[in-house]
Amino acid sequence: MTIADRWLLPDGMDEVLPPQATRMETLRRALLDLYYxxxxxxxxxxxxxxxxxxxxxTGTDLDLQTFKLTDQxxxxxxxxxxxxxxxxxxxxxxxxxRQGPARLCYCSHVLRAKxxxxxxxxxxxxxxxxLFGHAGLEADxxxxxxxxxxxxxxxxxxxxxxxxxxxxxxxxxxxxxxxxDARRALFEAIERKSPSEVRxxxxxxxxxxxxxEMFSALVNLHGGEETIEAARGxxxxxxxxxxxxxxxxxxxxxxxxxxxxxxxxxxxxADLRGYQYHTGMMFAAYVPGYGQALAKGGRYDDTGRxxxxxxxxxxxxxxxxxxxxxxxxxxxxxGIWAPTMATSETExxxxxxxxxxxxxxxxxxxxxxxxxxxxxxxxxxxxxxxRLGDDWQVSPLT
Numbered sequence: 001m002t003i004a005d006r007w008l009l010p011d012g013m014d015e016v017l018p019p020q021a022t023r024m025e026t027l028r029r030a031l032l033d034l035y036y037x038x039x040x041x042x043x044x045x046x047x048x049x050x051x052x053x054x055x056x057x058t059g060t061d062l063d064l065q066t067f068k069l070t071d072q073x074x075x076x077x078x079x080x081x082x083x084x085x086x087x088x089x090x091x092x093x094x095x096x097x098r099q100g101p102a103r104l105c106y107c108s109h110v111l112r113a114k115x116x117x118x119x120x121x122x123x124x125x126x127x128x129x130x131l132f133g134h135a136g137l138e139a140d141x142x143x144x145x146x147x148x149x150x151x152x153x154x155x156x157x158x159x160x161x162x163x164x165x166x167x168x169x170x171x172x173x174x175x176x177x178x179x180x181d182a183r184r185a186l187f188e189a190i191e192r193k194s195p196s197e198v199r200x201x202x203x204x205x206x207x208x209x210x211x212x213e214m215f216s217a218l219v220n221l222h223g224g225e226e227t228i229e230a231a232r233g234x235x236x237x238x239x240x241x242x243x244x245x246x247x248x249x250x251x252x253x254x255x256x257x258x259x260x261x262x263x264x265x266x267x268x269x270a271d272l273r274g275y276q277y278h279t280g281m282m283f284a285a286y287v288p289g290y291g292q293a294l295a296k297g298g299r300y301d302d303t304g305r306x307x308x309x310x311x312x313x314x315x316x317x318x319x320x321x322x323x324x325x326x327x328x329x330x331x332x333x334x335g336i337w338a339p340t341m342a343t344s345e346t347e348x349x350x351x352x353x354x355x356x357x358x359x360x361x362x363x364x365x366x367x368x369x370x371x372x373x374x375x376x377x378x379x380x381x382x383x384x385x386x387r388l389g390d391d392w393q394v395s396p397l398t
Contacts, residue, residue, distance in 0.1 A: 012115040012122030016321065022331045024125070024324040028107050030153050031127055031320075035105040038146055040129050043104050045087035047111075051077040053090065056306040061276070062086070065112045080111040084126045085317060086303065092132045093304030093311060101133040107320065121321065128297070128317030132304070135312035137248055140281050140299060141255045147285055147295045147316045148260050155326040156294070160264045160286040161256065164271035165249055166278045166298075168231075171241040172214055176206050190219050191272045210237050219270050225253050227267035248281060274298065283316070287326065294318055294326075335364040335381035336394055340372075347387070354385060354392035 009015065016024060032042060048054075048069070055063050065082040081087060084106050092102050107127040115122050129146060131139050144161075151159055169190070173183060182205040189197035198219045202212040217234035221227055228250050235242050253265055271282060273296075280299030287294055297316025304311045338355055341348060358365050366379040376384065376397055383394050 019331050024320055027324050034153055035129055040103040040105040043106050045084055048078045048080050051079045054079040067111055067113050082110055082112045084108050088130045089303040090307050093307040093309035103131050105129045125320035126317050127320045130315035132311045132313050137251055139314050143314050145259055154323045156287045158288055162266040162268055162284045164268045164282045165245040167245040167280055168242050168269055171239045178205055190270050193219050193270055195219050221269040225265050333380040333382040335366050336383045336385055337376035337381040338365055338367040338385040340368045340370055351392055
């Protein structure tokens with residue numbers, strides 16, 4: 001192994017350097033302050049848990065993303081958190097046990113065994129909110145509004161919001177009563193938005209002609225807000241759950257347009273992302289210049305059932321590392337450059353007192369070290385501390 005090899009990071013792991021680290025921390029504080037103002041309480045899940053608790057009710061996808069290790073104290077398998085949301089659901093159901101709605105937020109490092117196909121990283125900083133205990137549309141709209149507010153706080157000026165509802169597909173599949181192989185094949189064809197494959201599969205496995213036509217129509221039901229009305233016509237004979245889901249989507253669109261008129265809405269009823277996880281509305285928010293969603297979420301009722309307390313739930317999450325790249329400029333120079341030392345003990349005491357006073361007032365003060373090669377510019381200083389008469393005062397850099 002060469003010396004250079006010793007400092008190589010594993011694929012998908014990255015370090016955050018200045019000034020990006022400063023941007024991330026500034027944004028983290030701004031987002032958590034935003035969530036606090038909306039009534040969300042901060043929680044801090046542990047970085048590792050026993051595997052049987054960490055993966056309870058989450059399905060195989062998260063299992064494949066989870067690093068496993070052995071607890072030296074008990075011999076039991078543990079897992080590093082790859083997704084904070086199931087942990088927060090456990091905290092709501094098992095630890096907090098609050099009655100009525102519970103609003104929780106978090107910002108935690110997670111570790112993933114496989115790189116995300118879009119973002120590439122295996123060590124994102126996951127930030128998000130979860131709202132438990134309310135099954136109504138009002139909770140879903142609050143989550144949507146807060147997700148959009150998060151993106152604007154991060155600096156997004158143009159947002160495209162894609163909305164879907166997994167309940168529509170679920171209702172049709174339940175009515176079709178398909179065998180497992182046929183259900184899996186149809187799911188994959190709709191997810192790929194392949195009309196020819198869908199028509200072939202429904203012709204083979206769906207006896208009811210009307211239901212077969214609805215499946216075939218579903219794959220093409222994506223576009224602007226007018227898609228909802230098109231769906232009402234194409235799915236006119238669908239179960240009542242489908243009509244209710246379309247009504248919910250329409251109400252959510254109206255709420256978003258009222259509060260965020262500049263957001264571009266996109267409806268996709270063939271979006272089956274998170275089928276094993278989501279139970280209702282789903283959304284993804286995009287910003288031009290990024291090939292993946294910056295915020296993703298939706299409703300995932302009854303996740304807490306595995307922990308002994310089924311609760312309605314809705315929420316969203318984002319990667320703070322990715323989100324912080326919305327604003328590329330470096331933090332502004334706002335520091336004060338202080339000299340290394342004074343010429344006398346009295347002056348030194350006065351200098352130290354002046355520096356302490358400025359720092360206590362919230363100022364950034366960088367004191368030069370003996371023989372330091374770098375200057376104020378490298379340390380983001382635009383002012384200096386100079387001695388004027390018997391006092392130390394702040395003045396612009398000359």
